[in-house]
Amino acid sequence: xxxxxxxxxxxxxxxxxxxxxxxxxxxxxxxxxxxxxxxxxxxxxxxxxxxxxxxxxxxxxxxxxxxxxxxxxxxxxxxxxxxxxxxxxxxxxxxxxxxxxxxxxxxxxxxxxxxxxxxxxxxxxxxxxxxxxxxxxxxxxxxxxxxxxxxxxxxxxxxxxxxxxxxx
Amino acid sequence: xxxxxxxxxxxxxxxxxxxxxxxxxxxxxxxxxxxxxxxxxxxxxxxxxxxxxxxxxxxxxxxxxxxxxxxxxxxxxxxxxxxxxxxxxxxxxxxxxxxxxxxxxxxxxxxxxxxxxxxxxxxxxxxxxxxxxxxxxxxxxxxxxxxxxxxxxxxxxxxxxxxxxxxx
DNA sequence: TCCATTATGGATATGTGATATCCACATACA
DNA sequence: TGTATGTGGATATCACATATCCATAATGGA
Numbered sequence: 001x002x003x004x005x006x007x008x009x010x011x012x013x014x015x016x017x018x019x020x021x022x023x024x025x026x027x028x029x030x031x032x033x034x035x036x037x038x039x040x041x042x043x044x045x046x047x048x049x050x051x052x053x054x055x056x057x058x059x060x061x062x063x064x065x066x067x068x069x070x071x072x073x074x075x076x077x078x079x080x081x082x083x084x085x086x087x088x089x090x091x092x093x094x095x096x097x098x099x100x101x102x103x104x105x106x107x108x109x110x111x112x113x114x115x116x117x118x119x120x121x122x123x124x125x126x127x128x129x130x131x132x133x134x135x136x137x138x139x140x141x142x143x144x145x146x147x148x149x150x151x152x153x154x155x156x157x158x159x160x161x162x163x164x165x166x167x168x
Numbered sequence: 169x170x171x172x173x174x175x176x177x178x179x180x181x182x183x184x185x186x187x188x189x190x191x192x193x194x195x196x197x198x199x200x201x202x203x204x205x206x207x208x209x210x211x212x213x214x215x216x217x218x219x220x221x222x223x224x225x226x227x228x229x230x231x232x233x234x235x236x237x238x239x240x241x242x243x244x245x246x247x248x249x250x251x252x253x254x255x256x257x258x259x260x261x262x263x264x265x266x267x268x269x270x271x272x273x274x275x276x277x278x279x280x281x282x283x284x285x286x287x288x289x290x291x292x293x294x295x296x297x298x299x300x301x302x303x304x305x306x307x308x309x310x311x312x313x314x315x316x317x318x319x320x321x322x323x324x325x326x327x328x329x330x331x332x333x334x335x336x
Numbered sequence: 337t338c339c340a341t342t343a344t345g346g347a348t349a350t351g352t353g354a355t356a357t358c359c360a361c362a363t364a365c366a
Numbered sequence: 367t368g369t370a371t372g373t374g375g376a377t378a379t380c381a382c383a384t385a386t387c388c389a390t391a392a393t394g395g396a
Contacts, residue, residue, distance in 0.1 A: 001169060001170065001171050001172075001248070001252055001255060001256075001257065002169065002256065002257060002258070002259050003169050003257055003258060003259060003285075004169075004259065005259050005261060005263075007259075008258070008259060008260075008261060008263050008264070008281065009263060011264070011281060012263050012264055012266075012267045015264070015267055016267055034266065034267065035263060035266050035267065036266055076284070080169070084169055087169060088169075088170065089169065089170060089171055090170070090171060090176070091170050091171060091172065091173050091175075091176060092176075093173060093176060095173075095176050095177060095180050095203060096176070096179070096180055096183070098180075098202065098203050098204055099180045099183055099184055099202060099203065113176065113179060113304070115307070116244070116299065116304060117171075119295075120292065120295055120296070123291055123292070123295055124288065124291070124292070127287075127288055127291055128288070131284065136281070136284060139283070
């Protein structure tokens with residue numbers, strides 16, 4: 001019972017974008033370099049987040065990605081469901097119905113397990129929707145404003161400022 | 169984020185055994201017939217439950233399976249962990265560390281996600297350990313004493329009684 | 337208009353783990 | 367001794383996550 005790697009990857013993408021100047025899109029290739037994941041694969045992850053309007057994409061020259069909303073508006077549940085669909089713990093194959101094939105218990109038997117697990121689903125939904133990405137950052141770093149300087153490579157915005165001859 | 173089918177299968181096995189006379193072992197082949205799962209596969213599922221001392225197995229002629237304890241002593245968490253190991257939602261690949269490769273945030277960054285998800289794990293552990301198989305049966309059927317008669321085939325105990333010339 | 341850069345989305349390969357089956361063997365009882 | 371059973375290892379199959387590539391469209395700048 002594990003979340004997919006995709007959830008971890010998605011969160012990392014969002015955390016990286018959270019350090020990015022909103023006016024300067026970051027290319028998915030740059031993110032792929034930082035996370036050491038292949039560009040083509042990363043784009044697939046990103047598309048799921050774009051569809052759910054968690055991040056915004058602009059194609060073309062000087063295009064790229066920005067967060068569609070601030071980190072305190074992005075619920076952790078959103079990210080999980082963007083990657084995996086609705087939370088549903090129970091792999092309902094109808095096996096329990098075979099156990100109660102005949103007799104008065106047949107119809108009720110179908111609900112035994114579903115009921116318990118949908119309650120567990122609800123528990124997780126409440127838990128993950130009560131927190132945002134901002135909460136994660138704040139709890140770990142004491143701030144949601146992580147300077148771009150800490151990245152291992154110069155940020156795209158730095159590069160662009162330099163191209164334009166601006167100083168930081 | 170789903171439990172494996174094995175959990176569903178394990179619960180069905182336990183529910184079937186709960187209707188069985190404790191003194192008359194039920195063969196895994198009979199369970200496999202009822203659930204329409206191959207005998208050899210079902211034995212593998214069963215072995216996991218035997219190792220965790222949830223069910224008891226007796227080899228040899230007239231051997232078979234019985235519950236190692238009553239259904240009100242079998243926590244649902246036990247079953248899940250017997251099949252899947254300890255509950256752990258987060259597929260920790262260390263990706264977040266690549267995002268925070270350098271700088272003061274590197275060490276703290278490692279904990280961002282782990283902390284949240286271990287709290288989610290704890291939530292599930294508490295939920296599933298607060299319930300037993302008896303609770304499931306009681307909630308759905310109003311009783312934990314489901315008569316063997318409702319099975320689609322005659323139970324092994326009936327067959328054995330007949331062999332011995334006993335009447336029900 | 338042309339070029340470079342970027343996202344889009346389909347096709348496809350790879351890998352991993354769940355699912356499933358079979359077989360040789362040990363055990364128990366009649 | 368024979369039959370019925372569980373044990374445990376080897377292995378096959380399948381689903382799905384993971385990963386890559388390629389053709390295409392979109393965008394901005396020269």
